[in-house]
Amino acid sequence: MKITICRKEQFNAAHRLHNPSWSDEQNAAVFGKCNNPNYHGHNYNLIVKLSGNVDPDTGYVYDMKRLSNLIKAEVIERFDHKNLNLDTTEFNQLNPTAENIAIVIWNLLRAKISTDYDLGLTLYETERNFVEYNG
Template identity: 65%
Template sequence: MKVAVYRVEHFNAAHRLHNPEWSDEKNQSVFGKCNNPNYHGHNYNLEVGVFGEIDPDTGYVYDLKALSDLIEEKVLNKLDHKNLNVDVAEFENLNPTAENIVVVIHDLLRSEINEKYELKIKLYETERNYVEYPV
């Protein structure tokens, strides 16, 4: 019997969407306000889902306190109140779109969570825009 458990977190970060291979005009055309050279910020909402079998000894699929601590250590400490383009090594050569951010978050957590668990990340960039990985 597979069950999903979720932890919801929040972080704030700034970024600029920009492709250095393109002209300023093309970047502005494709990314619009998100290409502001002085960056812009979001209040991100993060949902982390872990899917697996219920442990008969604990009654847990995954200890949510342990998941909360892991998210804080691996994700929030790295991304919260940061300029993603400037402060986060993973985005040194990767455009920090919501799609790329969700994959980075997944990879940061996947390496720490046993492969017997499925992991799904949902990231809300705004109340109306979110991305999910994997699908």
């Protein structure tokens, strides 16, 4: 029987939603305030979910401290207090929408977590706006 464990972390980052192949008018019409040329920021809340079988020796699906350390190394240190458009390689050519951020984070974590575990995540950009990605 599979069970899901969840770890919640937070990071703060700035971004600008912008498509360089569009005119300024089209960018403003589609992205609104999120297209501000001076950027804007969010306090992102990330919930990482791993589903798997409980290890009979440890009673764990996955060691939560190990998961926390992995998220900090792969996500928090990379994106916290950064301008995603300017300070990261992941988003210098990719529009840093919540959807794209979630996909990038999922790929970073998937590369470090065995496929024995189902991986999913929820990324809150605001209290009311969030995305879920399960690969």
